[in-house]
Amino acid sequence: MESIKQLMDWYASNCDDDWEHTFSIKIQTIDNPGWSFKADIMETEVEGKTTFEESIDDDNDWYNIKSDGETFKGYGDPTKLGFLLNKFAEFVKTPVNEIPLS
Incomplete structure (x- = not known):
């Protein structure tokens, strides 16, 4: 899956011997049933970017x-x-002035 490679690349690009000790990415199952995905974007190039x-x-x-x-x-x-x-992956690649995800 290309999206997993993009996630790994984004994570690696933010690892600086400091960021990875404070912030994280979490993928979990939930009881609805379904998936939960959370990525801390503080202290990255997309910090402050909202949708x-x-x-x-x-x-x-x-x-x-x-x-x-x-x-x-x-x-x-x-x-x-x-x-x-x-x-x-779309979110982290899209310029800040193009906020909507869809």
Whole structure:
């Protein structure tokens, strides 16, 4: 998956013997069921970058994505992990003046 490579590259680019001791990326399962993805973006090139909440809410087809400028958060149904990682990759590559994710 290209999105996993992009995530690894972004993480590696921020590791400076300090950042990685304070900030993190977490991928977890949740009981809805589904996935939770959280990436700290403080002290990175996208710190302060916010997004409008993007979501779809259907019984078996759902996701929610938002950045508050400190943390990028994404949640989705069991089929959405790749989608969430792709959205994060888009987020970190998109210039700050092009905030919407969709």
